[in-house]
Amino acid sequence: MQVLLRLWVLFPGCCAGIDLLSLTDLNAVTGPEMAMGPEGGSVSVMCHYRKGYEEYRKxxxxDDPVSCLGSYIIETTRSEAEVWxxxxxxxxxxxxxxxxxxxxxxxxxxTGTYLCGIRRTLxxxxxxxxxLLVSPASTKPTSAAKEEEANFPNQHPTPAGSKVRSIHFLLLVGLKVPVFLCMVCAVVWVSVRYRASSSDTVPHRRDHDLPRS
Structure with a gap:
């Protein structure tokens, strides 16, 4: 900027296209000094400009010698339409x-320094x-991962047949246990009765039945 001022003072004719006011109007555009966003996320920056610059391209x-010499990352079309x-x-x-x-x-x-500005020819x-600062991605699960985890039961439902087989197995076990106990009791009862009847049929020896000497 100092070089341009000196050229304008020494050679006003060669720099007639340069507006001296634009060289001294340092606060024509204002905004935040810093913006921060997470890696993989997004960030928005809002700058303000003075009255009289509405119809210029923004x-x-x-902020380097190459990117800001007419080769911008993005610029408007003098309208209020959003440009992507x-x-x-x-x-x-x-x-x-x-x-x-x-x-x-x-x-x-x-991450780096950027300029939001107003484009003016000559x-x-x-x-x-x-x-702009970009923070490293968090180690916490992303919203997509959380959603996938929440939807896991729906994505991998338990087959209905497995549930039915489990119910049948429980019912069979519940029925077989009482039947088995009844069978054991019946066997024991039959065995006891059989032994009792056998003891009744065996003839008892009496003294008068013994052979005499």
Missing amino acids: FWCR QDRFSIQDNHTQRTITVTVENLVMAD RVDPSHAVK
């Missing part, structure tokens, strides 16, 4: 004079620097 670029480009979206609200940028599916490489682009 842009979002990485890969994982990025930008929208200009002329009434509130805001620039809203959203970044989805964040990766660790997205003039300095008013902009505001925002430092």
